[in-house]
Amino acid sequence: MTTLDERQLVALVQANLPYDTRLFQQLITPYLPTLKGYCAKLLNNQSDAEDVVQETIIKILTHLKNFKWAVSFKAWLFKIAHNECINKIRDRRWDTLENNDEYLENIIGAESTHQDLATALSALMVNLSFSDRNIMLLRYRTELEFQEIADICNLKISAVKMRHKRVVEFLKGQLRE
Incomplete structure (x- = not known):
């Protein structure tokens, strides 16, 4: 059996829905798995x-x-998830923290898993603004490109890149202290 690429699969699904x-x-x-992790980290x-x-x-x-x-289908999926997360935030207050933080090491370029580093980064991520945390999660947890993140967040690509750079610098600075 041949494996279908994403475009072929979407076309087949569109043709066969709703039956x-x-x-x-x-x-x-x-x-x-990525969608669940993204939503859990964004909503805490x-x-x-x-x-x-x-x-x-x-x-x-x-x-x-x-x-x-x-x-892309992936970007469309995460745009919908992003909007649903915003709706959920508007409806409820949240204050618990998910503990699956292996993606955080990519933010500062850590070479090995270190529990104290992951814990520190997780605590710092919680204190970021919704927009900054969202950009970081979309970039590192879902591995979307900057243009896709810009489309999802309704921002210019230059704004996304600048916010990303500032957050990385902030996180590195906080971890040095």
């Missing part, structure tokens, strides 16, 4: 993240027929 969701499940499954609340992931999947399923390739 056959097996292909939709095949399309969405590879993104679920596992329960809220699970709600947002469910809402995101429902929205994707509902609107996939109208999806056009202006952006």
Whole structure:
């Protein structure tokens, strides 16, 4: 059996919805771990993240027929998740912290896993503004390109790159202290 690329799979899913969701499940499954992690870190609340992931999947399923390739499917998926996270933040206050922080090492270029470093970075990330934390999570946790992040956040690419640079410098400075 041949493996379908993302474009072929999206086209098949669009053609078979709403009657056959097996292909939709095949399309969405590879993104679920990253999507769950992104939402959990952005919201700092596992329960809220699970709600947002469910809402995101429902929205994707509902609107996939109208999806056009202006952006990648992955960027479109995370744009929907981003908007759902904002809606969740508007609805509730949150204050718990998820402990899955291996992506944080990429932010400052750490070469090995170090629990104290991950803990320190996690604590610093919580104190970043929503926008800055979102940019960092989209860049390092979901591995999106700066242009895709700019599209998701409705910012210019130069603004995303500058905020990213400032946050990295801030984090490095805080870790030296």
